[in-house]
Amino acid sequence: MTKPSTDTAQASPTKQFFVSMLTRDISLADAILDLLDNCLDGAMRLANGNDVDYAKHFVNIEIAEDHFSIADNCGGIPRDVAKNYAFKMGREPDDERDSDAETIGMYGVGMKRAIFKMGRNALVRTRHGVDSFEVPITSQWLEAKNWDPLPINEPTEAKEHLDGAGTTIFVTELYEGVSRHFANQAFENEVRTAIAEHFTMFIQWGLKVQLNGKPVEPVRVEVLVSTEEDRPAPYIFQKTIDDVLVSITVGLNTGRGLGEDDEDEVGFERDRSSATAGWTVLCNDRAVIVGDKGLLTGWGDGIPLYHPQFAIITGIIEFRSKRADKLPVTTTKRALDTSSNVWLESRVKMKEGMRIWISYTNHWKNHPRSDQSTHWESARPMALHRAIEAVATRKLTKTTGDAVEFNPQKAKVLPEPEDKKPSSRKIVFSRPAEEVRLVSKLLFDDQDAKPGIVGETCFEIQLTKAKKQGN
Numbered sequence: 088m089t090k091p092s093t094d095t096a097q098a099s100p101t102k103q104f105f106v107s108m109l110t111r112d113i114s115l116a117d118a119i120l121d122l123l124d125n126c127l128d129g130a131m132r133l134a135n136g137n138d139v140d141y142a143k144h145f146v147n148i149e150i151a152e153d154h155f156s157i158a159d160n161c162g163g164i165p166r167d168v169a170k171n172y173a174f175k176m177g178r179e180p181d182d183e184r185d186s187d188a189e190t191i192g193m194y195g196v197g198m199k200r201a202i203f204k205m206g207r208n209a210l211v212r213t214r215h216g217v218d219s220f221e222v223p224i225t226s227q228w229l230e231a232k233n234w235d236p237l238p239i240n241e242p243t244e245a246k247e248h249l250d251g252a253g254t255t256i257f258v259t260e261l262y263e264g265v266s267r268h269f270a271n272q273a274f275e276n277e278v279r280t281a282i283a284e285h286f287t288m289f290i291q292w293g294l295k296v297q298l299n300g301k302p303v304e305p306v307r308v309e310v311l312v313s314t315e316e317d318r319p320a321p322y323i324f325q326k327t328i329d330d331v332l333v334s335i336t337v338g339l340n341t342g343r344g345l346g347e348d349d350e351d352e353v354g355f356e357r358d359r360s361s362a363t364a365g366w367t368v369l370c371n372d373r374a375v376i377v378g379d380k381g382l383l384t385g386w387g388d389g390i391p392l393y394h395p396q397f398a399i400i401t402g403i404i405e406f407r408s409k410r411a412d413k414l415p416v417t418t419t420k421r422a423l424d425t426s427s428n429v430w431l432e433s434r435v436k437m438k439e440g441m442r443i444w445i446s447y448t449n450h451w452k453n454h455p456r457s458d459q460s461t462h463w464e465s466a467r468p469m470a471l472h473r474a475i476e477a478v479a480t481r482k483l484t485k486t487t488g489d490a491v492e493f494n495p496q497k498a499k500v501l502p503e504p505e506d507k508k509p510s511s512r513k514i515v516f517s518r519p520a521e522e523v524r525l526v527s528k529l530l531f532d533d534q535d536a537k538p539g540i541v542g543e544t545c546f547e548i549q550l551t552k553a554k555k556q557g558n
């Protein structure tokens with residue numbers, strides 16, 4: 088039996104250890120995205136439960152050899168939040184903020200981790216309402232052995248006040264590797280693409296993000312939807328699973344198909360970007376994954392592996408919850424927690440949707456594109472929610488409990504090639520090239536029409552005659 092003594096053993100983490108552990112597993116680009124997440128959470132808090140008007144908000148980011156800065160007008164940090172929570176390393180269990188908002192912040196590390204990843208000196212300048220203040224994080228503080236609280240400084244000069252409610256973070260004394268990345272155009276491009284992808288929804292809603300003075304353009308992830316009841320529409324599925332609203336759509340990103348090249352469309356094929364092919368996964372409007380074509384999202388798992396025939400298929404899945412910890416994301420928020428039940432259940436539906444379009448592209452393989460594209464003429468590209476709204480009103484959309492599902496195959500709205508229909512017969516024949524040119528000249532006053540077109544036109548002419556006689 089022992090008894091306590093007046094001696095104690097130190098058990099607090101050293102700053103150096105803490106900082107190196109904290110920043111180890113996050114990439115520089117992801118750390119920057121974390122800061123943008125904070126801006127958007129700020130905008131959401133500012134809206135106080137109402138819809139956020141993202142067009143009113145901006146985020147300006149600068150990355151350069153000797154500094155980093157991010158400036159937003161997203162409401163700023165309230166003083167009591169700065170005093171008690173914002174600069175703590177890790178969220179306090181009693182921090183009940185945002186429990187009823189779709190914010191993404193949950194661990195209480197993102198901002199600090201980003202700063203520590205980049206450099207030894209930082210200044211967080213913020214204005215909430217009319218209250219302005221600054222919190223410096225200096226290299227002296229970082230090197231000090233103790234965990235003294237950070238100072239909160241009041242502005243004394245006009246230039247220390249922000250123009251409106253918002254936050255600006257400056258980081259200087261960048262680490263050497265970071266400085267080299269920031270000076271590199273390739274890295275700037277990487278960050279630009281990451282922002283364009285991950286924050287595409289917000290940018291599409293009007294959020295203005297600038298990187299080094301140039302606006303970031305959103306990537307578009309959309310599926311084709313016809314608003315006509317009997318015309319093609321994507322697969323949709325929506326259901327609440329474990330407090331998370333899951334919305335899924337799988338469809339085509341072009342109605343022009345990947346069949347045989349019609350001559351006039353050869354150029355089109357070369358231009359068409361398949362960036363949005365595959366699966367895009369959104370969590371509370373942030374794209375966690377864009378255009379995945381691997382096992383993660385079901386390809387090659389009971390369905391074929393991805394290959395270029397499927398480049399016209401786009402899938403979008405969104406998880407939405409006011410409880411950020413219920414979302415199937417990892418701590419870096421840029422990867423999925425694939426063991427979560429909500430993900431596993433959703434993946435079954437994702438594959439169900441994919442099967443429809445895999446079989447569709449199989450049917451249309453080796454067919455002239457024009458045959459297919461006429462069926463898609465009335466279809467328009469739509470982002471996930473517009474697509475779901477448009478399809479949900481169809482008569483053949485099934486509602487069971489709180490689940491909504493539309494299967495275009497079962498609803499029989501997908502076009503089939505003529506020769507795949509059981510009542511059709513295929514005609515194939517060959518003639519000397521010279522004869523084909525002669526008939527082509529007769530029909531089109533041009534000897535170079537495609538042989539298939541020449542043959543088909545001859546048939547059409549005879550068919551019209553036959554029908555007339557029949558009447």
Ligand SMILES: Nc1ncnc2c1ncn2[C@@H]1O[C@H](COP(=O)(O)OP(=O)(O)OP(=O)(O)O)[C@@H](O)[C@H]1O
Pocket residue numbers: 121124125126128129159161162163164168172173174178191192193194195196197198199253254
């Ligand atoms: N740009 C900003 N605008 C408004 N508030 C901010 C901003 N940046 C940080 N904050 C405040 O600072 C807090 C701490 O940010 P930090 O990113 O470290 O943690 P978090 O967002 O709560 O959680 P996570 O680690 O999951 O990102 C936020 O909860 C928020 O209150």
Ligand SMILES: [Mg+2]
Pocket residue numbers: 121124125192193196197198
């Ligand atoms: Mg955060």
